[in-house]
Amino acid sequence: MKNGQILLVLVFLLMGQVLLAQRTQEYTTNSKKAIKYYVESTNYFIRRQYGPALELLSAAVRKDGGFAEAHLRMSKIFKSMGDENNMKHHLQKVVKSEYNNPKFSEAHVLLAEIYFEIGEYDEAEELAQHVINLKNAHKLMQDDARYLLTNIKFTQENINKPVDFQPKVVTGGVNQLGLQYFPVLTVDQKSMIFTGRRGSRPQYDEDIYISKKQDDGQWSKPELLSDNINTRANEGTCTISADGRTLIYTACQDRSGFGSCDLYISYKIGDEWTMPKNLGNQVNASSWESQPSLSADGNTLYFVSDRKGGIGRRDIYVTYRNEEGDWCKAVNLGKEINTPRDEVSPFIHVNGQTLYFASDGLPGFGKFDLYVAEKNENSWSPPKNLGYPINTKEDQASLFITANGKDAYYSNENRQGDHYVSSLIYTFVIPEEIRVTNRSSYVEGIVYDAVTKKPLGATVELMDLNKQKKVADVNSDPKNGEYLMVLTEGSEYALYVDREGYLFQSLAFNYTVKGNTNLQEPKHIDIYLQPIAKGKETVLNNIFFDVDKYEIKEISKPELNKVVRFLEENSEISIAINGHTDNQGSADYNLELSAKRAKAVHDYLVDAGISEERLQSRGYGQSKPITSNDTEEGRQKNRRIAFEIL
Known part of the structure; x- marks a missing residue:
């Protein structure tokens, strides 16, 4: 070997020793x-x-x-x-x-x-x-x-200020799978939908199951929700509208998507679920979207995403459905809710005002705790920890609260390392100090054609009369006519049922008094819509006057504007505004008062741009009661304004 070659070998050996020494020094x-x-x-x-x-x-x-x-x-x-x-x-x-x-x-x-x-x-x-x-x-x-x-x-x-927390495993057929978690219920508490696996090992894929409450109060054995929704891949956390007819869920494989996991929507028509559709790129991003929570009417959606540009690693976002039925671009819920760490599993109560969620970025007892925040117009109250022992050193994630704010459902997962070995669904009574501010109930029934008695698909719209704005809208089922609308404490409501070619109907619900147990009772009201025809009449149940007065109260404007829209959409129709009273007072006085009230409505419509040639006003006083005047309830029904097709 030449001297140069020997020197080169020595240099390489020396460099190796130096590198090894440097590497050793790293440890x-x-x-x-x-x-x-x-x-x-x-x-x-x-x-x-x-x-x-x-x-x-x-x-x-x-x-x-x-x-x-x-x-x-x-x-x-x-x-x-x-x-x-x-x-x-x-x-x-x-x-x-x-x-x-x-x-x-x-x-x-x-x-x-x-x-x-x-x-x-x-x-x-x-x-x-x-x-x-x-x-x-x-x-x-x-x-x-x-x-x-x-x-x-x-x-x-x-930790030394415990709240009353006495969880019980849900009995009946619910907890029959290897794993079951993230339960949601319809507002009538007759159906529970949740994600489940037949076994606890990862090879068992996630599917969406439904269990129904039986006559004895027990839950039935869970069944797969629909072949249109469940596939060989995983179907994850889901949410359902109050009426049980709109489902949004998470899917991560085998469906066309924008990211690792996307949100999909399906509708129940009659007894069948439609083929799911991706919610689109205004909601889903090239990231992970999951854990949806849908408002009662199905028009507002909260969910979790780890997309870029957020406040933390995983944030809660919200999107709204516009008048055309399209979802608007999702926006971050903001620093009032989201932290630089993780916020997950949002749940919006059917009142649309109370948000429950889990966070590991707010003061708590360790890992993920559950919190509640109330919506005040365009802002959120500071999140409140639900307290010990609802929250502990372990992770708490899923939570569902019933409409009356009294009962909660959640899943309790037992992990062994990185995977679940068991997961059961529990229920407990929510302590008074952390219940929703405004409780909810609902009205449900079937919409019929008044002549043929066949079920109808119709628009059902809820107006807050005090705020004079729409708060929710749903559609009755086009096959069976079923509808359901949530009513929440704290306001006075008008409910409108409408379909093209028919006279709309209005219902009145005064829920301004909080804590009234009578308001919490669900109501069943079937609606019979009259086809537009000469002589047909509909009562305007949300036109209000002070006692012995004929000046229209401000709270009546949503109803009057509804009549204006009806006349604009049916320009060939002329109507008579008919005023009626109960039998209290003299017949002459009642006749005059009813005529003045009908004329006040007539004048409002003219001022709104309706041609006076299409309008008449008539007062009938106490001469045409629709029920007995022997009770206050009957007298209230007889005091009415209606319009009749001429």
Whole structure:
């Protein structure tokens, strides 16, 4: 070998020794064997092949018991396996040997979290504060330490103030699968829909199931919801409208989508569910969308996404359906609800005002806690923790609250490492102090053609008379005519049932008095729509006057504007405005009062642009009662304004 070649070989050998020395200096051990075992464990660790990884890491720490990197990796493996004792053991090894080393601030935070979970608050606080004070510690670790200190303080202040919480496993046929979770109910509480797996192992795919409440109050054995919805792939968390006829759910495979998981919608017509459709790119993004929650009327949707541009890692978003039936671009719910960490599993109560959700970014008892916030016009109240022991050191995620705000349903998952080994659906009575501000009930029935008595598909619209705006609209089923509309405490409502070619009908509901148990009773009202024809009449139940007055009250405007729209859409029609009274007072007085009230409505319509040639006004006083005047309820029905087709 020539001298130059010998020199080149020596240079390469020297460089290798230098590189090996530099690599050795990256670790807290000088043992080349220990490092070799650690490096070899990496591929197994990444692929989550924990058995071989632990064997190699155990060999590494046998070579050097102070090998902090190996202990930290072992702690992460035991965390994934759900073995908290071994996780704690290896973290203690790291923290003891590398207490002031900022490179291992993650180990300090992980150990502090364990101390917090087992109630050793002083130890948790000391470690968290140490990370905050540790020079050159990673900023994310310091942020986690600050958040942990907030939770420690919150827990110490609130864990001794328990709320009344007595959960019970839902009996009957519901809990018959290997796993069942994220339950939702129709507003009449007759159907429960949830995600389930026939077994607890990952090879069992997720499907959507339904269970129905039987006459004895027990839940039936769960059945697959529909072949149109369930596939060989996973169908995840779902939400349903109050009437049980609009379903939105999560699907991640086998359907055309925009991201890893998208939201899909299906409608129930008669007894069949339509083929699902993707909600589109105004809702779904090239990311993960899941955990939807639909408003009672099916026109507002809350969901979770990890898309770019959010406030945290996973945020709650909202989208609205416009008058054309299209979903508008989803927007982030904002910093009033979302934090720099994770917010998940939103649930909007049927009152449309109360939002329940889970967060690991707000002060709590550890991991994900459940919170409630109330919507005030265009803002949200500060989220309120539901309290201990509803929230504990474990994750709490799903929650469904019934319309009256009294009962809750949720799933309780038992994890073993990274997967569920069991999951059951529970129910409990919501403590008074965290119940919804405004409770809800509903009115349901069937829409018929008044002549043929056949069921009709029709538009059902709910107006808040005090705010003079529409709050909800649904459609009755085109096959069976069934409709359902939620009514919430705190306002006075007009309900309009409308179909082209028919006279609309209006119903009145005064729900301004909160806490009235009579208001909470569901109502069944069948609606008979009259085809537009000469002599047909409809009563305007939401025209209001003060006693013995004929000036129209402001709250009557939505009803009057409804008449204006009807006349604009049916320009060939002329009508008579008919005024009626009860039998209280003299007949002459009542005749005059009814005529003046009818004329007031007539004049409003003229001022709104309706030709006076198409209008008449007539007063009938007490001469045409529609029921007995012997009761106040009867007299109230007889005091009315109606319009008649001429």
